[in-house]
Amino acid sequence: MTVNKDLDQQIIAVQKEMSGDKKIAESEKYQQINGKISSILDNEIKKIQAKRPNFWVPLIILLIIMGIISAVLHFGRSRFWLVLVISIAILAVEYLGYDFWRRSRVEKNYSELLQIQGKIEKTKGNFNPKYLDLENKRVDLLDKIDEIFDKDGDSDQAYHVLRSKYGDLLIRDIFDKNGFRHYQIVYSLDGKIEQVREFSISRAGYLLTIYEDGNIKKREFHGESGTVLSLKKYDDLYNVTDKIGAIKDQYVGEIAAKVKEIDKIKKNTPTCTYNWFEYKKISDDQAAESLKEAEYIGRMKEGKEENPAEQLDHDLTDKNLEGISTINELYSDYDQEVEKLYSKVEALKQNNYSVYKSLTDLSWFLRPVEVFGGESKKKIWSHLSDILALNAAQAEVVKQLEKSDDVYIINNLILPLGEGVTTKIDHLAITPAGIFIIETKARNIEDGRIYRAKNELDKAAIRKQITLHKDAIYNQLKIASRGFFASNAVEQILNKDAIRSLIVIVNRDNPQKQDFLIDNPNFYREYDRSLIINPSEIEHVIHRNTSGINLDADARKMVAAALEPNARLVDKEQLGYDFFPYLNDLKGQEYRGQIWNQLKGIADLQKIISDLSELVEKLIEFEREYQTYESLHAILPYFTDHIPDEEKQLTGKVKDIVDELSQVVHQQNDLLDKIEKVVDQAVVGYSDRIKTLQHIEETNLDAVVPIAVAVVISTLVGTMF
Incomplete structure (x- = not known):
């Protein structure tokens, strides 16, 4: 019968789990020992040359020092020569002694290295033949096991050896007379049971019992x-x-508790996700106001508190929707949590859980909110960003105009041109020097230092706009000059052409720097009455009198009265926005409070939904695992015919071989342990002596100490005689 080895990889996997790196270390010990032996025997020992220390330089230094000392101590000639000879003799003895000691150390360490190599050579000669002899015996015994096939009554038994880096194993398969394998028993080479597999002809799979030190560790199907x-x-x-x-x-109770938390939020926050985004037509002004308030709330959630001036600067920049982006991220995270939850909820239906209906009933309330962004809304997103910037730019212009007490300001108005055609004017400033039509543009300034008008693409449109603005003002003033508001001031303006057009460029890159340069301020010139300026120039320009008129306060009021009755406030383009539109009737703090509460509601819901999703996942996983384990009710009865413990033990010829094999393995391990200790000691001693030789070669005698000793002793001798 051919031995079935289909489970060998599973056996090795269990063996790896149980033994791990320990078995690998044992199987590699022989290679490690030989590697250490080779590191000693293959290393060529180079005997260093113990160079004599330099004697002449210290001698010259000594002579100089002794000469100085003799002069200071007033030694006579005879005493000087006595002291000098003694000091030279002492120095010579010190250097000769050091040289002798150094050469002795070199010879001693070199000799010990040769002894260690000789000892290791002898150890290798004794160790390898013994170990290889035992290894050959082990292999022969393992081969004998592979050849065994026993027939015992109604069962057959086949043996084979499974070799792995985690340690070799003996596999025993027990078959019935029809060739069906009932049991598989795995032994270590010392005969201990490691694993037992029990098979059933009626069910796919097997029962696995894992042993550790003779005791059952765990049982698995x-x-x-x-x-x-x-x-x-x-x-x-x-x-x-x-x-x-x-x-x-x-699990059901915890899910029901979370559902109650959602009901509480739903009750206390009626303006929750299901009606946050009711579609409604609103104007640009309304949208900008709503957006601005929401933007500040979003920035507050990032911890950015701002005063009104800082808010105005923020609106001017290209990043004036950062707060909205923060809100979008909150919505996006919320959407993902809702989708994750309801992707799992359906699994509860088939098990008739009561919480399934509660969760599905909430789906209309918890549905994902529509995030204000994405490809479909890029255009409107950019449009609203520009609106915020333009509103902030216009506020900056108004701030500059209001610095003067003698300026009458009309903001955001439309004047008729006739036949139903109108033109829109951002600001109208009536000053002593005449009328200034102001158009505001929010632009990115090159390096924050200079505005290059020639880079603008709307030159023709802006020139046309300038012309229409002036025509509208002239028409209104001509009508006024013939009617009730006729005045000398109006006549002066008409006669002296005291109507000028200003295009104010506001810096978006750096709102704090509005005194940038303009490379071509007359780029849009029309009838010599148009000028491009920055906000810091407004106050100066509107008081520069180039027409020769001087309108007093009454005259300015009369001109304003001539224009205002026929003007109407701007009603900007009506577009559809779905960002907090139903809150547009609220203003200021009340508006912000509503947005803040709604965002808090979303955040609270997201946390609860995340917890719900985790609970549902755990319940589904538990139900899935329970259903899997339920199958064991039908399977386990087919594995009741367990093999008796005494029959699990090896007997007969196999036992004799395993007993002999166990002795061989123990002898191998004992030999490895003994040799490993010897080799490790040799490696340490060898390494220490190599380091000593390197140290001797790299160091030399420090001349300071020998000179000092010679000087002190010779001086003492000189003072005694």
Whole structure:
């Protein structure tokens, strides 16, 4: 009968889990020992040359020092020569002694290195033959096991050796007379049981019992599909009806509690997700106001508190929708949590959980909100960003105009041109020097320093706009000059052409720097009465009298009265926006408060929905695992015919071989342990002596100490005689 080795990889996987790196270390010990032996024997020892220390330089220094000392201490000639000879003799003895000591150390360490190499060479000569002899015996015994096939009554037994880096194993397969394998028992090479597999002809899969030190570690059912079920978990939990019911009730109760939390938010926050985005037509002005308030709330959520001046500067920049982006991220995260939750909820339906209906009933309330962004809304997003910037730019212009007390200001008006045609004017400033029609543009300034008008693409449109503005003012003034508002001031303006057009460029890149340069201020000139300026120039320009008139306060009021009755406030283009539109009747703090509460509601809901999603996932996973373990009820009865413990033990010829094999393995391990200690000691000693030789070669005698000793002793001798 051919031995079936289809489970060998699973056996190795279990062996790896149980033994891990320990077995690998044992199998590699022989290679490691030989590697250490080679590191000693293959290393060529180079005997260093112990160079004599330099004697002449210290001698010259000594002579100089002794000469100085003799002069200071007033030694006579005879005493000087005595002291000098003594100092030279002492220095010579020191250097000769050091040289002798150094050469002795070199010889000693070199000799010990040769002894270590000789000892290791001898150890290798004794160790390798013994180990290889034992290894050959082990291999022969393993080969004998592979050849064994026993027939015993109604069963057949086949043996084979499974070799792996985690340690070799003996596999015993027990078959019935029809060739069906009932059991597979795995032994270590010392005969200890490691694993037992029990098979059933009626069910796919097997029961696995794993042993550790002779005791059962764990038992599992392994299905053909790769399913692994713990019998302990089955016995302790999934086979206990009361425990199953309690766990399900716990999950259902926690889910129901979260649903109640949502109901509470729903009750206390009627303006929640289901009606936040009711579609409604509103004007640009309304949209800008709503957007501005929401933008500040979004920035507040980022921890950015701003005063009104800072808010105005922020609106001017290209990043004036950062707060809205923060809100969008909150909405996006919320949407993902809702979608994640309802992607799981349907799994509860088939198990008839009561919370399924509660969760589906909430779907209309928790549905994902529409995020104000995405490809379909890029155009409107950019449009509203420009509106915020333009409104802020116009506010900057008004701030500059209001610095003067002698200026009458009319903001955002439309004047008729006839036949139903109108023209829109951002600001009209009536000053002593005449009428100034002001058009505001928010632009990015090159490096924040200079505005280049020639780079603008709307030159023709702006010139046409300038002409229409002037025509509208002239028409209104001509009508006034013939009617009730006729005055000398109006006549002066008409006669002296005291109507000028200003295009004010406001810096978007750096709102704090509005005194930038303009490279061509007359780029839009029309009839010598148009000028491009920056906000810091407004006050000066509107008081520059180039027409020779001087309108006093009464005259300015008369001119304003001539224009205002026929003007009407701007009603900007009506567009559809779906960003907090139903709140447009609210203003100021009340408006901000409503937005803040709604965002808090979304954040609270997101946390609850995240918790709900996790609970539903756990319940589904528990239900799935429970259904899987339920299958064991039908499977386990087919595995009741367990093999008796005494029959699991090896007997007969196989036992004799394994006993002999166990002795060989123990002898190998003992030999490895003994040799490893010897080699490790040799490696340490060898390394220490190599380091000592390197140190001797790299160091030399420091001349300071020998000179000092010679000077001190010779001086003492000189003072005594």
